Structures are given as C-alpha cells and as structure tokens.
Amino acid sequence: MHIKYWEELKKDTFGKIGLVLFLFFIVIVLIAPFITRDPQVQTALVFEAPSLEHLLGTNDVGQDIWSRLVWGARTSLLVAIGVGMLSTFLGALIGASAALIGGWYEEIAMRIIDAFLVIPTVILLILVAAFIRPSIWLLIVLISFLRWQGGARIIRSQTLSLKESVHISAAKSFGASRFYILFRHIIPDLAPILVVSFIYSARMAVFMEAGLAFIGITDPSVVSWGKMMHHALNFYYLDIWKWWLLPAGMALSALILVFAFLGYSLEKIMDPRLRKSNA
Amino acid sequence: MLKIKDLRVSYGKLKVLKGVNLEIKEGECLGVIGESGTGKTTLALSIMRLVDEDSSASLEGEIFFQEKNLMEMDEEMIRKIRWNSISIVFQNKEDALNPVHTILDQVKEPIMENGGESKKEATEKAIHLLSQVGLASRCIKAYPHQLSEGEKQRSLLAMALANDPEVLILDEPVSSLDTTSKADMITKIKRLSRGYSVLVVTHDISTVAKLTDRVAVLYGGRIVELASTPLLLSNPRHPYTRGLLRSYPNMTTTKDLQGMKGRMQPVEKGCPFYPRCTQVVDVCKRKNPELQKIGERFLACHRGGILPFLKVKNLTKYFDSFRAVDSVCLTLYEGETLGLVGESGAGKTTLAKSIMGLFHSEGEIYLEGEKVGERDKKFYKTVQMIFQNPRESLSHRLNVLEAVREPLDIYKIGSFRQRSQKVEQTLTEVELPSDEEFLDRYPHHLSGGEIQRVVIARALVLDPKLLIADEPTSFLDASIQAKIVRLLLNLQEKRGLGLLFITHDIALARKVSDRLVVMLKGKIVEEGPTPQILSSPSHPYTRNLLRVAPTLT
Numbered sequence: 124m125h126i127k128y129w130e131e132l133k134k135d136t137f138g139k140i141g142l143v144l145f146l147f148f149i150v151i152v153l154i155a156p157f158i159t160r161d162p163q164v165q166t167a168l169v170f171e172a173p174s175l176e177h178l179l180g181t182n183d184v185g186q187d188i189w190s191r192l193v194w195g196a197r198t199s200l201l202v203a204i205g206v207g208m209l210s211t212f213l214g215a216l217i218g219a220s221a222a223l224i225g226g227w228y229e230e231i232a233m234r235i236i237d238a239f240l241v242i243p244t245v246i247l248l249i250l251v252a253a254f255i256r257p258s259i260w261l262l263i264v265l266i267s268f269l270r271w272q273g274g275a276r277i278i279r280s281q282t283l284s285l286k287e288s289v290h291i292s293a294a295k296s297f298g299a300s301r302f303y304i305l306f307r308h309i310i311p312d313l314a315p316i317l318v319v320s321f322i323y324s325a326r327m328a329v330f331m332e333a334g335l336a337f338i339g340i341t342d343p344s345v346v347s348w349g350k351m352m353h354h355a356l357n358f359y360y361l362d363i364w365k366w367w368l369l370p371a372g373m374a375l376s377a378l379i380l381v382f383a384f385l386g387y388s389l390e391k392i393m394d395p396r397l398r399k400s401n402a
Numbered sequence: 403m404l405k406i407k408d409l410r411v412s413y414g415k416l417k418v419l420k421g422v423n424l425e426i427k428e429g430e431c432l433g434v435i436g437e438s439g440t441g442k443t444t445l446a447l448s449i450m451r452l453v454d455e456d457s458s459a460s461l462e463g464e465i466f467f468q469e470k471n472l473m474e475m476d477e478e479m480i481r482k483i484r485w486n487s488i489s490i491v492f493q494n495k496e497d498a499l500n501p502v503h504t505i506l507d508q509v510k511e512p513i514m515e516n517g518g519e520s521k522k523e524a525t526e527k528a529i530h531l532l533s534q535v536g537l538a539s540r541c542i543k544a545y546p547h548q549l550s551e552g553e554k555q556r557s558l559l560a561m562a563l564a565n566d567p568e569v570l571i572l573d574e575p576v577s578s579l580d581t582t583s584k585a586d587m588i589t590k591i592k593r594l595s596r597g598y599s600v601l602v603v604t605h606d607i608s609t610v611a612k613l614t615d616r617v618a619v620l621y622g623g624r625i626v627e628l629a630s631t632p633l634l635l636s637n638p639r640h641p642y643t644r645g646l647l648r649s650y651p652n653m654t655t656t657k658d659l660q661g662m663k664g665r666m667q668p669v670e671k672g673c674p675f676y677p678r679c680t681q682v683v684d685v686c687k688r689k690n691p692e693l694q695k696i697g698e699r700f701l702a703c704h705r706g707g708i709l710p711f712l713k714v715k716n717l718t719k720y721f722d723s724f725r726a727v728d729s730v731c732l733t734l735y736e737g738e739t740l741g742l743v744g745e746s747g748a749g750k751t752t753l754a755k756s757i758m759g760l761f762h763s764e765g766e767i768y769l770e771g772e773k774v775g776e777r778d779k780k781f782y783k784t785v786q787m788i789f790q791n792p793r794e795s796l797s798h799r800l801n802v803l804e805a806v807r808e809p810l811d812i813y814k815i816g817s818f819r820q821r822s823q824k825v826e827q828t829l830t831e832v833e834l835p836s837d838e839e840f841l842d843r844y845p846h847h848l849s850g851g852e853i854q855r856v857v858i859a860r861a862l863v864l865d866p867k868l869l870i871a872d873e874p875t876s877f878l879d880a881s882i883q884a885k886i887v888r889l890l891l892n893l894q895e896k897r898g899l900g901l902l903f904i905t906h907d908i909a910l911a912r913k914v915s916d917r918l919v920v921m922l923k924g925k926i927v928e929e930g931p932t933p934q935i936l937s938s939p940s941h942p943y944t945r946n947l948l949r950v951a952p953t954l955t
Contacts, residue, residue, distance in 0.1 A: 288794065289789050289790075289791055289794040289795040290794065290795050290796055290797040292755075292760050292789065292795070293787075293789060293795040293796075293860075294808065294812075295759075295760060296758050296760065296782060296786065296787050297782055297786075297808060297809035297812050297813075297864070298777075298778065298779035298781075298782035298783070298809075298812055298813065299812045300812075303812060308797060311799060312797070312799065
C-alpha cells in the first residue's frame with residue numbers, strides 16, 4: 124500500500140499542530156542570537172520583574188530569563204535530534220544487520236538487545252551522569268547508547284518480514300546485488316519505521332535531558348530548561364516562579380508534545396486501521 | 403522406386419525448389435507437408451514432368467524412376483510413363499476434367515489409349531474403378547459440372563488408377579472435402595492404393611497422419627524434417643514442424659491454433675526458416691543447414707532442432723528434514739510450454755524458486771546445455787519468473803514506470819530515455835497503456851488484471867527466453883484469466899518464449915501446455931505430451947486430477 128506520508132501528515136490535525144510547533148521551535152532556535160542577549164552574563168540586577176529590557180525578568184544572579192529560555196530550547200532540540208539520529212542509527216545498524224545476516228551474528232545481537240532491555244537505563248544513566256557530569260555531546264552519546272534497543276527490535280522484525288517479501292525476491296530474480304536490494308528496497312521500505320523511531324527517541328531524550336538537568340547532574344555550564352526549573356524551585360516563595368519556573372515548564376511540555384503529536388500522527392498514517400475514515 | 407536427387411525448380415527468378423532429395427520406396431506412402439507456397443505442387447508436377455509446360459520454368463537435378471532418369475527422357479518417353487507408370491490426382495479438379503466429356507468417357511480414354519484394351523473391356527474396367535472409388539452409378543454418365551466436389555475428386559482418383567500405375571501422386575486429395583466425405587475418401591484411397599508407391603502432397607496434417615508411413619516437411623523449397631509419421635507428429639524436432647502442428651486444429655492436441663511468427667518469405671542465404679525461427683544464431687543466417695540423420699529422423703537445422711533449453715537434474719530441496727522437492731528431473735524445450743500440475747504443497751513453487759536460485763538446493767541445472775552454478779545476471783537475463791502473488795511482488799513505493807524499469811536499472815541497460823522507451827514498448831506488448839498517467843500509477847491503483855500485466859511486462863523487459871509463471875492466473879476471474887493466458891501464448895509465438903507454467907488447474911494446463919508434468923509430494927509422478935497424459939493417465943493421482951477437473955456438466 125503506497126502512502127504519501129507528507130500529504131497525510133498535513134491532513135491530520137495532530138500532525139499539523141505538531142509540524143507548526145516544531146517549525147516554530149526550529150525558527151526560534153535558529154534566530155536565538157538576534158533576539159536574546161548572552162544567557163550566561165551575570166549582572167547586578169537580580170530578581171527583576173519582566174520589562175521591555177528583560178522580557179521575563181532576571182534570576183538570582185541577574186541573568187536574563189528570556190535568553191536562558193531560548194538558549195535552553197537549543198539544548199533540548201540538539202539533544203532531541205542528536206539522540207534521535209544516533210539511537211535510530213544504532214538500532215537500524217544492529218537490528219537490520221541482525222535480520223539480514225542472520226545465523227550466529229543474529230543470535231548474539233539479539234541477546235545483547237535483550238540484555239539492554241532488562242537494564243534499568245534511567246537509573247544507570249543517573250549513576251553514570253552523576254559520576255562524569257557529561258557535556259551535551261557526551262550526554263547525547265550516553266542516552267543513545269542506553270536507548271537504542273527498543274528501536275533495534277522493531278527494525279529487526281520489520282526487516283525480517285521485508286526480507287521475505289515477494290518484491291524483494293522479485294528484485295533478486297532480476298539479478299539485483301545485495302547492495303542494490305539494501306539501498307533501493309530495504310532502507311527505503313524501512314524509512315517510515317526509522318522516522319517513528321527517531322521521533323520516539325527524540326521525545327524521550329528531551330525528557331531525559333531535562334530530568335538529569337533538574338536533578339543537577341549534567342554539565343553546569345549548559346543552559347537547560349531542567350536546570351532552570353531546578354534553580355527556580357529554590358525561590359518558590361517569591362513571585363518570580365511566574366516568569367521563571369512556569370515558562371520553562373511550559374516550553375518543555377510543548378516540545379515533548381510536538382514529538383508526541385508527530386509520532387502519534389505518523390503512527391496513524393502508517394496503520395490505516397487507526398484512521399477514523401478512509402475517505 | 404522413385405528417387406529424387408537435388409531437384410531445383412525455378413520460375414523465372416523465383417526459386418521454388420532449392421535442392422530436394424526424396425526417395426519413395428516400393429509400396430510406401432510418403433507424405434509431403436508444408437504451408438501453401440512452399441513448393442509442394444511444384445514437386446508433384448516436376449515428377450510428372452509437367453512443370454516444363456511453363457516456359458519460364460527451369461529444372462535441375464535428377465529424378466530416377468526404376469533406375470531411369472526422368473529428367474533425361476524426351477517427351478515421347480515421358481508420355482509413356484506418365485499416366486501408365488506414374489499418375490497424379492490433381493489439386494485443381496476443374497482443369498483436370500474435360501467439361502464436354504462424361505466421367506465414364508474420361509476414365510475410359512486412358513485405358514483404351516495406353517492399355518490397348520477393347521472398348522467394352524475398357525468400359526467395364528472404368529465402371530468397376532468408379533464404383534470402387536465410391537462414385538454413385540448415376541454419376542458415371544454425368545458431365546463434370548453435374549458433380550459435387552467430392553464426386554469430381556473420386557472421378558479423378560479413378561482416372562489416376564485407370565492404368566494401374568506404379569507410382570501414384572496425390573496433390574491435396576481431400577483438402578476441399580467436408581469432414582465425412584474426407585474420411586470416406588481417405589479409407590478409399592487407403593484401400594485402393596495398397597501396393598502402390600504413393601506420394602501425398604498436402605497441408606492437411608490429419609490426412610498425412612492417416613495415409614502415410616513417412617512424412618517430409620517442406621519449407622522454402624527445402625526439406626527441413628523427414629521421419630516416420632507417428633514419430634514426426636508426436637515429437638516434432640524442427641521448429642517449423644512444431645509450429646505447423648501447433649497451428650492445426652484437431653482432436654488430439656489441445657493447445658492448437660497457435661502458429662509461428664511472421665509469414666513465409668524468400669530467403670537468399672541461410673536457413674529458409676530463419677526469419678521466423680526463435681532460436682536463430684549467426685550461422686543460421688549465413689549457411690543453409692543440410693538434411694542430416696539424427697537418430698531415427700532426418701533434420702535440417704544448425705541447432706539440432708528445438709533446443710532443450712532448461713534441464714533440471716535431480717533437484718532436491720530440504721526444509722530442515724522435510725523433503726519439499728525430491729530428485730526432480732525435467733527438460734523444457736525452446737518455445738514450448740511445460741505445464742507443471744499438482745495440488746498445493748506438492749512443491750511446485752519450491753521447485754520454481756529453487757530453479758531461480760531463491761532457495762539453495764541440491765542438484766544440477768543446465769541452461770542451453772551449460773551447467774548453471776551460482777545464478778548470475780546472465781542467468782536472470784534469460785530466465786525470469788512471475789511470482790504467485792503479483793500484487794505483493796511489486797513494491798508499493800514504485801509506480802508502474804519505476805517497477806517495470808527496475809530490471810533495466812539493475813542491468814544498467816541504455817540511457818534513462820532508452821529505458822523509458824523500452825518500458826513503454828513492453829507495456830504496449832502486454833496490452834497496457836503507456837501514457838504518462840498510467841506510468842505514474844501505483845500498484846494499489848491497478849486492477850488485478852492490470853497488476854498481472856505489469857508484472858509480466860517487468861519480467862519481459864529484459865527479453866528473457868524462459869518464463870517461469872507460478873500460478874499466473876489463480877486469483878483472476880475467468881475472463882481476465884483467458885486474456886492473460888492468450889497474452890502469454892501470443893508472446894510465446896512471437897518471441898519463442900519457453901514457459902514453465904505452474905498451476906493446480908489441469909483444465910487450464912491442458913489448454914496451454916505442450917507437455918505436462920504432474921507433481922505429487924515433491925516428486926514427479928507423470929510426464930509426457932499433454933494429449934497423451936490426458937487420454938491415458940498412468941498414475942492414479944493424475945486420474946484423480948482429471949476426474950475432479952472442472953466441467954460444465
């Protein structure tokens with residue numbers, strides 16, 4: 124069944140909302156240097172209320188909260204996209220190769236996947252992060268290495284069924300090489316699954332990064348929504364939570380929602396049974 | 403009795419016979435078959451030395467009758483032999499009978515003239531002969547225009563037999579008759595010609611089957627195949643003979659009305675049949691093949707007759723310990739349909755996929771005589787497969803153009819434009835539109851019949867010589883099935899496409915197959931020409947298949 128993903132995504136309400144918000148985040152992040160000041164610069168003006176000078180006021184060390192919010196979006200999106208790509212790549216590499224090569228290799232790969240599935244990754248991540256205080260790039264690698272196994276399993280099973288599908292046999296019967304089949308049939312056929320896997324990983328990564336930052340075990344020099352909320356909570360007795368805690372929390376929720384909406388919408392497109400009407 | 407050596411006849415520039423060698427033994431009935439225009443009648447008239455009457459004709463070669471060369475005789479000597487020792491029943495009855503004399507007079511005349519009998523004796527003999535050929539007594543004194551075709555034919559036969567000749571030549575003796583008269587005439591000829599040496603020249607294969615002991619196939623002025631009648635008709639080896647037999651509607655074979663590509667055309671150099679042949683190699687265009695003895699027959703073909711295209715020897719395929727295909731041997735000849743029949747689970751698809759190299763299997767496979775190891779691009783260019791479920795065998799991501807072009811992409815044949823052109827050409831060949839709109843359609847926009855045609859087009863785009871069709875019509879309704887099957891047979895006629903036609907439906911296999919293979923539990927239980935298996939199945943499973951085959955009663 125041929126599906127025009129892009130057309131379907133634009134037709135779906137959730138998909139539309141997700142896309143618009145996603146584009147909004149991307150634009151904000153890209154133009155950040157032009158609409159903010161340096162988020163790290165500390166001034167004498169502490170606990171300022173929102174004004175034209177400081178759109179969301181300042182924090183306890185006189186940093187501009189608006190700037191920190193926008194730069195925090197950069198961190199979240201970078202982690203989201205980084206983890207999305209890396210973990211999907213790992214999952215595809217191990218899952219697809221296990222299905223295609225088979226034999227002992229597949230056995231070993233599957234046992235490794237099983238092992239990773241039973242490891243409580245969140246706790247492990249907290250422990251490791253607490254020790255090494257990862258930078259943003261290291262964090263991406265860490266989360267990806269602990270969270271590729273789910274995608275790998277799905278990709279493997281999809282590849283297995285693809286491998287046996289008649290159109291691949293047909294391609295073989297035209298004399299197609301393994302590489303041709305991999306790049307012209309299997310990978311393009313896996314693309315929708317890879318996109319979904321990417322979105323799920325991205326959503327999870329946003330949440331993870333914020334969580335680790337919230338409990339204060341990531342690189343302290345990185346601006347992050349999690350960290351903002353962590354700090355803001357220390358001053359809960361002041362009015363400042365309205366423009367410090369709340370915007371950060373809402374931005375985080377919004378970004379997670381973006382990925383949730385996109386994922387949900389794509390899932391619906393790929394499984395026509397989930398659609399309300401097939402008009 | 404009669405020996406023809408290197409007989410060449412031409413009318414002006416037109417060469418009709420290009421070196422015919424034939425021998426009619428004493429008491430034998432020899433048939434010569436071929437399409438109209440191959441020189442059959444010229445051959446018959448040459449023996450009678452009647453070709454000379456045409457001033458533009460030139461004859462070369464030798465015709466020995468009882469060790470005497472007819473070609474060296476003068477008209478006087480010929481006249482003594484003609485009608486007395488060698489007589490002919492002409493094809494053209496109107497010209498052969500004199501409209502102003504009664505039948506009796508016309509039969510009587512040669513008896514009196516040559517035999518020297520008295521008028522009374524001659525009349526008696528003529529009446530006896532005429533009644534023997536089955537002419538009603540009321541016709542004996544009639545004039546030719548008062549007689550029906552059949553009656554005229556009988557009169558001519560009586561005339562030819564009048565002087566008790568040694569050699570009787572029959573030129574299309576029954577072709578213009580209706581079936582019942584034909585049958586009667588054939589029995590009469592058979593009875594009356596006993597003891598004579600007979601040459602039957604006809605395009606009617608059934609006449610040859612009933613009358614002759616040996617048959618020569620004449621094409622383009624040359625004999626291409628010569629063998630005993632039953633052998634030649636049951637197992638033709640020259641592509642032309644096969645084509646001729648396939649075209650002929652009859653009650654024995656079921657796959658008939660299928661002919662050969664093209665039409666007869668004069669050939670300057672090379673094998674006379676090469677423009678219509680589907681297994682031509684270079685030498686066929688350069689040199690005329692000599693008639694050579696191969697086994698029990700004579701054959702003129704550079705390739706030794708119809709090629710055994712695909713040979714499978716002892717192919718075995720295990721799934722774990724289950725033997726899905728068990729030492730299967732089969733041979734598929736060039737341009738023929740081999741029907742592979744059996745119930746589901748018999749191992750038909752496994753066999754097909756093993757041949758295609760999609761399953762690893764034991765055993766040997768030969769393609770055009772060469773052993774095939776690892777299936778490579780060369781193999782796949784010659785052998786293609788249509789999979790059982792055509793819809794699944796197309797990727798949903800590819801539109802018609804991309805799907806049909808895929809094999810060309812893999813082989814990197816031609817430029818992008820050339821590939822697209824080839825795709826359009828192939829689509830037209832399978833009777834599909836090739837406009838932009840259709841090329842841009844995706845599989846789920848196509849009907850079952852269209853999908854099947856797209857899949858067939860994709861398999862044909864590399865111009866393979868062998869197509870393995872796995873249940874190509876099992877999920878189509880009867881009317882579309884009929885169209886697809888006819889399409890495949892047309893392609894076979896045009897391209898000489900060999901078909902391994904896999905089906906569970908013996909009624910369908912019966913209409914498309916030259917030969918049948920019946921498979922049961924991974925083994926071949928019966929194999930042979932389709933009509934033979936249908937009329938006398940030897941294995942109980944085949945008998946059961948035939949018993950439960952679809953009927954309308």
